Amino acid sequence: MTKGNQSMITRRLKTIGFTLGILLVLPAAAAANPNAGAIIAKAWDYMRGKTSVSVVRMTVHREDWQRTSVIKAWTRGRKTSIFQIVAPKKDKGNGTLKKDRDMWTYNPKINRVVKIPPSMMSQSWMGSDFSNNDLSKADTILMDYTHEITGTTEVNGITVYDITSIPKPDAPVIWGKQALKIREDGVLLEQAFFDEDMEPVKIMTTTDIRMIGGKPFPARWTMRSMEAESDQDYTLLEYESLDFNVPLRDSLFTLNALRKPLR
Amino acid sequence: MELLMAWRNVWRNPRRTILTILAIAFACILLVFMLSLQIGMYEVMINTAVKTRTGHMQVLADGYNQDHKIRKVISDPEAVARILDDTPHITGYTFRANGFALLSSDQRTYGGLITGVDPVSEPRISNIKSIIRKGRFLSPSDTNSAVIGSLLAKRLKIDLGDELVVLGSARDGAIAATVLTVAGIFSSGMDDYDRSAIQIPLAHFQEVFAMEGTVHEAVITCDSLWNVGSAQTAISKAVAGLEQKRRLTCLSWDELTPGLVQSIQMDLGGGLIFYGILLIMVAFSIMNTFLMAVFERTREFGTLMAIGARPGRLTTMLVYESAFLTLCGIGLGIGAGCLLTLWAQHAGIPMGDAEGMLRQYGIPGLIRPKLTLATALAGPAVVFLITMLTALYPAVKVHRIIPVDAMRAA
Numbered sequence: 297m298t299k300g301n302q303s304m305i306t307r308r309l310k311t312i313g314f315t316l317g318i319l320l321v322l323p324a325a326a327a328a329n330p331n332a333g334a335i336i337a338k339a340w341d342y343m344r345g346k347t348s349v350s351v352v353r354m355t356v357h358r359e360d361w362q363r364t365s366v367i368k369a370w371t372r373g374r375k376t377s378i379f380q381i382v383a384p385k386k387d388k389g390n391g392t393l394k395k396d397r398d399m400w401t402y403n404p405k406i407n408r409v410v411k412i413p414p415s416m417m418s419q420s421w422m423g424s425d426f427s428n429n430d431l432s433k434a435d436t437i438l439m440d441y442t443h444e445i446t447g448t449t450e451v452n453g454i455t456v457y458d459i460t461s462i463p464k465p466d467a468p469v470i471w472g473k474q475a476l477k478i479r480e481d482g483v484l485l486e487q488a489f490f491d492e493d494m495e496p497v498k499i500m501t502t503t504d505i506r507m508i509g510g511k512p513f514p515a516r517w518t519m520r521s522m523e524a525e526s527d528q529d530y531t532l533l534e535y536e537s538l539d540f541n542v543p544l545r546d547s548l549f550t551l552n553a554l555r556k557p558l559r
Numbered sequence: 560m561e562l563l564m565a566w567r568n569v570w571r572n573p574r575r576t577i578l579t580i581l582a583i584a585f586a587c588i589l590l591v592f593m594l595s596l597q598i599g600m601y602e603v604m605i606n607t608a609v610k611t612r613t614g615h616m617q618v619l620a621d622g623y624n625q626d627h628k629i630r631k632v633i634s635d636p637e638a639v640a641r642i643l644d645d646t647p648h649i650t651g652y653t654f655r656a657n658g659f660a661l662l663s664s665d666q667r668t669y670g671g672l673i674t675g676v677d678p679v680s681e682p683r684i685s686n687i688k689s690i691i692r693k694g695r696f697l698s699p700s701d702t703n704s705a706v707i708g709s710l711l712a713k714r715l716k717i718d719l720g721d722e723l724v725v726l727g728s729a730r731d732g733a734i735a736a737t738v739l740t741v742a743g744i745f746s747s748g749m750d751d752y753d754r755s756a757i758q759i760p761l762a763h764f765q766e767v768f769a770m771e772g773t774v775h776e777a778v779i780t781c782d783s784l785w786n787v788g789s790a791q792t793a794i795s796k797a798v799a800g801l802e803q804k805r806r807l808t809c810l811s812w813d814e815l816t817p818g819l820v821q822s823i824q825m826d827l828g829g830g831l832i833f834y835g836i837l838l839i840m841v842a843f844s845i846m847n848t849f850l851m852a853v854f855e856r857t858r859e860f861g862t863l864m865a866i867g868a869r870p871g872r873l874t875t876m877l878v879y880e881s882a883f884l885t886l887c888g889i890g891l892g893i894g895a896g897c898l899l900t901l902w903a904q905h906a907g908i909p910m911g912d913a914e915g916m917l918r919q920y921g922i923p924g925l926i927r928p929k930l931t932l933a934t935a936l937a938g939p940a941v942v943f944l945i946t947m948l949t950a951l952y953p954a955v956k957v958h959r960i961i962p963v964d965a966m967r968a969a
Binding site: 356358360361363365381384386387390401403405406408410411412413415416419420422423 | 630659661663667668669670724726728731732733734736737738
């Protein structure tokens with residue numbers, strides 16, 4: 297009995313000491329590092345807004361063919377989104393719902409919703425250079441990584457931060473490292489994904505920054521896989537329209553909504 | 560004359576002679592049996608792989624074997640078929656198309672390999688029909704029916720008549736989706752395959768995956784394993800000349816399943832070391848016998864030479880002696896070895912606990928050695944060669960005998 301109390305007291309003392317230690321260290325760390333984590337968080341919120349509604353033209357390009365589809369996407373916060381293909385006709389109505397780490401896909405021809413199993417998360421999303429993981433784990437960089445600013449450059453009078461993000465030791469992530477280029481206003485310029493040997497696997501770059509949805513935003517997003525057979529292999533996303541902070545119903549992000557053609 | 564003397568000399572010490580003969584015989588028995596067993600096992604391994612998956616050869620788009628991209632197709636299967644019809648040694652061929660897709664039942668979803676097969680020609684090439692454990696194989700009138708691996712069925716918790724949803728990427732980048740009905744469940748014995756594979760009619764596959772009449776593989780069987788090489792050369796040359804969008808190649812079973820060839824080579828390598836040790840032991844025992852024979856008979860040789868025998872005749876006699884011993888031993892060994900092997904071939908050898916390991920190579924629990932002329936004679940032939948060589952040493956040594964000294968010795 298006394299033994300138990302004693303150990304509990306020591307534990308509590310330890311916790312207090314630990315908290316104090318953190319409180320003492322934290323300001324120092326923040327001063328040494330102009331808050332790389334905050335820059336990334338800002339960029340992610342900048343991209344998504346509270347909510348967003350967009351129409352994106354996705355072109356999967358290969359050396360000998362290419363295919364373009366038009367996708368409408370609704371996002372809310374960092375974790376919830378729903379996509380639906382509006383063109384070409386053959387794929388119209390196919391949709392993907394993402395909530396936290398889970399993804400479901402719906403096909404109107406067979407009228408079924410299928411939950412994507414963990415084993416298929418690294419597979420390509422709709423035949424593109426994006427994987428299911430790229431979508432479902434897009435926000436893990438905010439929680440599962442430690443960030444460091446490795447350099448700053450100035451482009452046209454705007455500061456661009458180079459940030460290197462290393463996963464935390466136990467984080468359930470598939471990358472060994474990520475390297476980002478983010479403008480001070482929150483526009484993401486480049487995101488590179490490295491494997492555990494620190495070799496680049498995929499690089500996403502954004503270009504054509506103009507006023508979209510009321511703020512400067514890149515209209516073209518290109519994802520390239522480093523393992524591709526030629527430099528002709530890439531997936532290009534072009535924003536046709538984008539609106540931020542549109543009020544969205546809760547019922548939009550449900551399996552039921554996935555089955556219906558959305559506006 | 561030399562022959563008669565050799566015969567008598569051999570039986571001067573019957574016990575030693577019989578022991579030597581038995582040593583040779585035992586080595587031969589072991590060689591015949593082990594070689595037959597190994598060959599039998601390899602043949603089963605190769606045949607299983609050939610029968611369930613690869614065929615003896617495949618015609619593929621260049622690079623498809625390294626990277627199963629759905630776009631790497633044979634765009635004109637008809638042209639390939641015409642070539643195959645005209646190539647000798649080919650007993651049959653069939654076309655297949657493959658895609659990776661999400662396979663989903665009411666309860667579970669897994670990724671799997673979906674193969675479009677021709678319901679008519681596929682059973683002539685592969686053993687799929689005979690490994691159906693439940694239900695039936697696809698028939699030409701089927702559209703959205705499927706046969707599915709037993710372990711996959713268990714994982715998905717589906718049975719005959721149940722529905723199975725397929726979601727994947729079509730060749731044109733569109734979304735490939737279909738609902739299949741399970742018509743049969745197969746078990747090939749190769750766990751990897753049974754865990755992930757389903758087969759559907761080729762026509763339905765081509766429709767769902769927007770193949771537009773193209774396929775991924777032409778799977779070919781030959782009249783014998785030994786003719787694969789020549790047929791492959793002929794087909795390679797012919798398909799390389801075809802006017803197709805992608806260059807085609809022809810690969811043989813060993814190129815298609817390099818792991819299989821490596822495991823055979825490894826096993827054979829280990830076997831050869833064992834045989835080498837066995838042969839060295841036999842060689843020393845024979846050499847011992849003959850050296851003894853010469854040493855203890857120095858006086859006798861001296862006498863023979865003193866009464867006019869030339870060293871050459873003595874050598875001939877000694878060679879006859881060793882040949883007699885060796886041939887007796889080998890004859891006995893081949894006879895007993897063949898009997899043992901034939902019996903094992905008939906009864907089969909249960910593998911007990913090793914079964915699980917062997918199953919991943921597609922070897923059934925019962926192994927049957929395979930006796931062929933080669934396996935029955937190759938080992939004993941080497942034994943004969945080596946024993947004769949070792950026996951030559953004392954036989955030649957006889958030349959150095961000087962009659963007077965020899966008669967005084969011992």
